[in-house]
Amino acid sequence: MKTKKVVMNAEEIDRSVTRIASEILEANMGAEDLVIIGIRAGGMFLAKRLRDRISRTEGTEIPFGILDITLYRDDILTSNRKPALGKTDISFSLDLKKVILVDDVIFTGRTIRAAMDALIDFGRPKLIQLAVLIDRGHRELPIRADFVGRNLPSSFWEEVNVCLTETTGNDEVVIEEG
């Protein structure tokens, strides 16, 4: 039987987003040249929340895009699982921009590798920084996040799910095993 444990509630998620937003502004000394790109599907709502938070604090509209990494996956020709191709929507050049890449969970790092390859096709950013809500470890590539909501040691076979009001109706992070 599957057991389910809530590891972050709505309030904790909200506080993490607020903290990450100020860390991003602190590290980049403001919002100049900042753009926020969310990875579909998990990262895109978090990215939007971060964008809204930063835009409000700075009183300026931060450009926002959505990236689908399916076409850049390293298992697309070998895996039997075929994820549905989603839309990418980045309507501006990334040339000389400071790109904040956002995902919900970082695990093996393979998604982020694919995302970075995809981003480079939209221009040559000044830098790319990674923000995630959960770092669950088990990296298979030399990649780390710049901004982390919570480090969550997990077993490889567990599932860590970030549920957000935009999709499931409530904000919580759960670990499922079994």
Place this chain on the structure above:
Amino acid sequence: MKLSSKDVLGIKDLSVDEINLILDTAESFLEVSTRKIKKVPTLRGKTIINFFFEASTRTRTSFEIAGKRLSADMVNISAATSSVVKGETLTDTARTLEAMNPDIIVIRHSAAGAPHMLARLVKQSIINAGDGAHEHPTQALLDMLTIKTEKGRIAGLKVVIAGDIAHSRVARSNILGLIEMGAQVTVCGPAMMIPRDIDKMGVSVSYRMNDAIKDADIIMMLRIQLERQADNPFPSDREYSNYFSLNSRNIKMAKPDVLVMHPGPINRGIEIAPDIADGVKSLILKQVTNGVAVRMALLYLLAGGA
């Protein structure tokens, strides 16, 4: 989700779910062609052969661009410059190509069923790029994508297909697909260009443009295939044009927001008036753009994944 067959031979074999999968995937691919760097690495190391026994600009180029934007290696063969002129049979040519281990073979042939024969013969995926007067599934898919992106839906729309229905593989594939997706289809043309019993495909038949076009959401004009008209089915281009062209007068019978399509190449002034072909209601060039996305979707769905 995946396609159930290794091949795409006709709309007839595709379920509603499969058509929706192809259209949704194609919609996501539209964006790739708007980028500055119009290339994704997805089909790196895949080989696709474009094998065209009949003349073609848009379909062949469209497949080639689609494959290249997915990073596949594209090889073009036309019958005129291949061993076909030395008398090699289709079977032998196919086995030869198979031995070079491509992943997908795209074929256009004047004989209906040629792609189907190839599909049984070789292990590679076969895509039908037009076989005789039988089917042209990728054209119908790009037409359906165009209707869906422009009108937001296909079901419930009134679509008129006008011209030489009998010789048209585009008409046949579109009728099959549009009916399956819930559109209401009317065909129109001179009596000798409308196959007997076509109503059994679920379409209404009309022999007068004004009647057919009434309340149409979409009018799809077909090219009068002068090269297939050896037996002169109508007295003159002028007479055909008088009765069956789409022009600024008869288009008023359609809905005010009617959109006009044509698979190309157009015979300007014969089946379609130039001001309609180039006008604001025309989707002709959008169809071409969408064709690349549909073909990218098919190549991706057939070659991507184990």
